Amino acid sequence: xxxxxxxxxxxxxxxxxxxxxxxxxxxxxxxxxxxxxxxxxxxxxxxxxxxxxxxxxxxxxxxxxxxxxxxxxxxxxxxxxxxxxxxxxxxxxxxxxxxxxxxxxxxxxxxxxxxxxxxxxxxxxxxxxxxxxxxxxxxxxxxxxxxxxxxxxxxxxxxxxxxxxxxxxxxxxxxxxxxxxxxxxxxxxxxxxxxxxxxxxxxxxxxxxxxxxxxxxxxxxxxxxxxxxxxxxxxxxxxxxxxxxxxxxxxxxxxxxxxxxxxxxxxxxxxxxxxxxxxxxxxxxxxxxxxxxxxxxxxxxxxxxxxxxxxxxxxxxxxxxxxxxxxxxxxxxxxxxxxxxxxxxxxxxxxxxxxxxxxxxxxxxxxxxxxxxxxxxxxxxxxxxxxxxxxxxxxxxxxxxxxxxxxxxxxxxxxxxxxxxxxxxxxxxxxxxxxxxxxxxxx
Numbered sequence: 001x002x003x004x005x006x007x008x009x010x011x012x013x014x015x016x017x018x019x020x021x022x023x024x025x026x027x028x029x030x031x032x033x034x035x036x037x038x039x040x041x042x043x044x045x046x047x048x049x050x051x052x053x054x055x056x057x058x059x060x061x062x063x064x065x066x067x068x069x070x071x072x073x074x075x076x077x078x079x080x081x082x083x084x085x086x087x088x089x090x091x092x093x094x095x096x097x098x099x100x101x102x103x104x105x106x107x108x109x110x111x112x113x114x115x116x117x118x119x120x121x122x123x124x125x126x127x128x129x130x131x132x133x134x135x136x137x138x139x140x141x142x143x144x145x146x147x148x149x150x151x152x153x154x155x156x157x158x159x160x161x162x163x164x165x166x167x168x169x170x171x172x173x174x175x176x177x178x179x180x181x182x183x184x185x186x187x188x189x190x191x192x193x194x195x196x197x198x199x200x201x202x203x204x205x206x207x208x209x210x211x212x213x214x215x216x217x218x219x220x221x222x223x224x225x226x227x228x229x230x231x232x233x234x235x236x237x238x239x240x241x242x243x244x245x246x247x248x249x250x251x252x253x254x255x256x257x258x259x260x261x262x263x264x265x266x267x268x269x270x271x272x273x274x275x276x277x278x279x280x281x282x283x284x285x286x287x288x289x290x291x292x293x294x295x296x297x298x299x300x301x302x303x304x305x306x307x308x309x310x311x312x313x314x315x316x317x318x319x320x321x322x323x324x325x326x327x328x329x330x331x332x333x334x335x336x337x338x339x340x341x342x343x344x345x346x347x348x349x350x351x352x353x354x355x356x357x358x359x360x361x362x363x364x365x366x367x368x369x370x371x372x373x374x375x376x377x378x379x380x381x382x383x384x385x386x387x388x389x390x391x392x393x394x395x396x397x398x399x400x401x402x403x404x405x406x407x408x409x410x411x412x413x414x415x416x417x418x419x420x421x422x423x424x425x426x427x428x429x430x431x432x433x434x435x436x437x438x439x440x441x442x443x
Contacts, residue, residue, distance in 0.1 A: 018052070019056075021056060022056055022059065025056065025059040025060065025063065026051045026059070028063055029047070029048075029051065029059060029062050029063060029066065030048060030051075031110075032062075032063065032066035032067065032070060033047060033048065033066065034096060034103075034107065034110075034111065035066075035070050035073075035110065035111055036066055036069050036070055036073060037073065037088055037089045037091075037092030037093070037111065038069075038073050038076070038085070038088055038092075039069070041092065041095040041096075041099075044096075045099060047062070073115075074114045074115055077115040077116050077117060078116055080116050080117075086117065086121075086122070089111070089112075089117065089122055090122060090123070093108070093111070093122070093123060103126070104131070104134070104135075105119070105126050105127065105131040105132065105134065105135045106134075106135055106138065108122065108123045108126050109135065109192060118193065118194040119192065119193055119194075120158055120162065120193060120194075124162075127155065127158065128155065129148075129151050129152040129155040130151075132151035132154060132155055132189070133147045133148050133150075133151035133152075135192070136150065136151055136185060136188065136189060138368065138369045139184075139185075139188050139368060139369050139370055140181050140184060140185050140188065140368075141360055141363045141364045141367065141368045142354060142356060142357070142360035142363065142364070143180070143181055143185070143353055143354060145351055145352060145353075145354075146174060146181065146182075146185060146351045146352070146353045146354075147185070149172060149349045149350075149351040150172060150174070150185050150186065150189065150290075150351065151189070152170065152349070153170035153171070153172045153288060153290070153348075153349055154170075154189050154193065154237075154288070156168060156170040157170055157195075157235075157237070157286075157288040158193060160285075160286050161235045161286055168348065169266050169346075169348060170288060170348055170349065171264065171288065171289045171290070171291070171346060171347045171348050171349070172288075172289075172290050172291070172347070172348070172349040172350070172351060173243070173290075173291040173292070173334065173347045173349070173350050173351070174290065174291070174292045174350075174351050174352075174353050175244075175292070175293060175294065175295040175298065175326075175329075175350070175351075175352060175353065176294070176326070176352050176353030176354060176355070177294060177353075177355050177407070178294060178407060179356075179406065179407020179408050179409045179410065180353050180354060180355060180356055180407055180408065181353060181408065182241075182292040182293075182353050183199070183239065183241060183292060184408070186237055186239050186290050188370070189237075190237050195235065195236065195237050196222045196225070196226065196232045196233070196235075196236040196237070197236065197237045197238075197239060198218035198219070198221060198222050198236050198237070198238045198239070199218070199239045199241055200215060200217075200218050200238065200239065200240045200241065201213070201241055201242060202240055202241065202242045202243050202244075202245050202246050202256075202293075203242045203245045205246070205256050206256070207255035207256050207259065215256065215259055215260060215263060216263075216270060216271070216272040216273070217272075217273075218238060219233050219236075219270070219272035219282060220272050220273050220274065222236050223272070223274060223280065228274070230280060230282055233282050234282050234283050234284075234285075234286055234287065235286050235287070236287055236288075237287070237288045237290065238287055238288070238289050238290070239290045239292065240260075240289065240290070240291045240292070241292055241293070242292075242293050243291040243292060243293040244293030244294060244295045244296070244297075245293070246260075247337065247338065247339075257340065257343070260343075261340075261342060261343060261346070263284055264284065264287075264289050264346050265284070265346070266284075266285060266346075267285055268283075268284050268285075269281050269282060269283045269284060270282060270284055291347065295337070297337065298329060298333060298334070298337050301333045301336050301337050302328050302329055302333055305330075305332075305333060305336075306328060326352035329350070329352065331344060331347075331350060332344075334347070334350065356402070356407060356408065357402075358395065358398040358399055358402045359398075361397075361398035361401060361402060361408075361411060362391070362394045362395055362398045364408060364411060365389065365394040365397060365398065365411060366389070366391070366394050372408070372411045372412045372415050373387075373389055373394075373415065375412070375415075376415055376416075376419055376423075379423065380422075380423075380426075380431065383426050384429070385426065385428060385429060385430065385431065386429070386430045386431070387419075387430075387431045387433070388430070388431070388432050388433070389432075389433040389434075390432065390433065390434040390435070392434055392435040393432075393433040393434040393435055393437060393438055394433075395435070396435045396438035396439065397411065397414055397415065397418070397433075397438055398411070400414055400438070400442055401414050414442070417441070417442060418433065418437070418438060418441045418442060419431070419433075
């Protein structure tokens with residue numbers, strides 16, 4: 001939700017201190033006024049200025065009216081050929097900033113939510129690597145390094161997509177334990193910026209000419225999803241999940257890697273099947289490739305390069321390096337891991353994705369946009385059942401998921417385990433997840 005505390009102009013003082021409900025309604029009205037860009041801005045400004053003098057019933061009526069008008073605006077944006085509506089949105093953003101100060105990127109996202117407009121088309125000046133990272137941090141909690149590097153790669157990808165100038169290729173490799181956001185980050189940014197995301201499970205790949213899953217299948221899938229248009233394929237984000245599995249010994253893996261080198265070359269093109277006897281060719285120049293995996297074994301490369309004693313690592317086993325080795329990983333270590341210098345040369349960024357502490361898991365439950373908790377709260381809200389969670393309840397869930405080494409996915413499965421009976425019965429008006437509730441449901 002957009003934070004309106006940055007507004008420059010002071011509201012008129014009143015002799016009576018407004019109630020918490022009145023202040024909450026004020027914020028909701030301001031939010032909805034911002035989300036209604038087709039309203040005359042003079043009316044918007046007058047409404048905001050008049051809020052201190054309005055009664056609660058009047059404010060509640062304003063909320064209803066503005067919600068209806070917002071729905072009308074969303075419907076109108078379905079016609080993307082209507083340039084007048086698009087221009088009105090751009091003018092609204094400008095007027096709002098002139099009056100109340102710069103809008104954060106999250107505000108632009110909220111404004112364009114459920115519409116056919118894309119952020120980069122409406123407010124390109126708001127899109128920077130920093131603003132993307134700040135936005136991503138509200139979804140991807142506790143991963144500052146990954147957020148920073150992923151946001152920079154996405155920004156460069158957007159710039160390459162929208163410019164004819166030569167710019168650096170921003171391919172990224174993300175390594176770290178399972179269930180900590182390696183896949184979620186690219187998924188969320190692709191969704192926010194209207195890009196197609198294709199996911200390749202490297203565990204199942206076979207070389208071309210052999211029956212099975214091929215690298216180029218992902219292009220065929222995107223092509224079919226996009227009504228057989230080539231442009232979305234050529235500007236897609238391709239995530240190669242479990243990429244480290246390709247480095248297990250095997251003849252097929254070697255051949256798949258050779259095919260991959262050809263695909264990710266900056267100035268290459270590739271054919272993909274569009275039917276039994278038909279195919280298309282696309283340029284891979286403006287595709288963004290993200291490689292993700294656990295990469296068990298990279299720590300042994302670091303150990304061998306530096307020597308365990310020189311950096312205080314334990315002599316035996318990986319356990320002694322856990323949580324520390326990634327600080328010492330260099331690009332050359334991946335080159336040694338790949339045994340292919342030409343592959344390392346096609347990857348420009350490397351990011352470690354942290355294990356999640358209990359504190360971070362609590363923040364994910366309580367603060368993250370798209371929090372696992374919000375999914376269940378939405379489910380119950382359809383039957384007017386209020387679901388709330390206390391700090392102690394969130395800590396108890398995080399502790400359980402952490403003990404079981406479940407990651408973020410474990411938060412979702414734990415929540416389902418906790419709430420399945422209440423989800424089935426739907427016979428309460430309110431459900432409070434506190435420590436006692438958690439301990440009663442799961443040992």
